[in-house]
Amino acid sequence: MKDKTKFDNAASTLFAPQLVGLVTTVDRANRPNVATFAWIMSTSHDPELVAVSVSRQRYTYECLTDEFVINLPTKELLEQVWAVGTRSGRNVDKFQATGLTPIPADVVKPPRIAECPTHIECRIIDTLDTGDHTIFVGEVVAKSGDPDAMKDGALNERIEPLFHLGGKKFLCGRERIDVDRHRRGKGSV
Template structure:
């Protein structure tokens, strides 16, 4: 073993997959790229996500308490990175990147037609937002596109490189402690 830079520890535990977060404030939808999120609970389904106050989407999420998490697949990797490299303050990202907003069922933020899955969310806990930028979201409706054949997602390594999902290994018969997850 050798020393590792503590400022780079995040690269060792990057969550997965890279997602797109849509918000809508004052009738204006926006999209941001996010890789810092985590599942927190099964029922109700809770998702923790970190969004910096410096991100344009922060203000909309904080004000409306609603968003959609779109899960892109490998065919959208470059576009997803490009979305993260500009601000919705300056660019209409739906128009700029040729993305299709669809009406959500329970929130005002739009679904992303190009994503294979979308999760409508409402903020249920803001207690760690000021200190950490951590919003706790409750998933209130989820969608998948059965026509979307590609299902491989991609994960950030934290240094501009990504890992693409690959081989699946079925160990369901060993999942005895949490059978409700199967």
């Protein structure tokens, strides 16, 4: 067995890669905002719930009063993902600044992002303060996306989601692996 070594990296970097989402909200003046979040997860099947962990310093934190949309970006949107994840919507319209296109959501007030292939619309049902972040739990009220985004009940491998490794590093790949086929020595499906 190899010797182990101690790491002084943040624990979050050991959870990597983490799926990147673009969370849209509306502020008190009804202006849409968008920011990048990698601390996102599903938390329940029935009811269907998802959660996002948000620093209380973010403008998004102030906008998370009622509803939000998680839009899943692809590799082609890396520039925009970085831009909306490094600037605050407090003083700038990030849709205008990045060219991302807000389109109406099916159910909630915050917009979907046209360039993203999939969208999860949520209504906030709970929050949990945890250290310097707050976890917002959202009930899923609508799911939508490009017609070819899903294939056989899973994400189409033609779509390349973005994963965050930490800092300025991301990971991206499109191989779909089925565990049974993998055991038989042919993993990809």
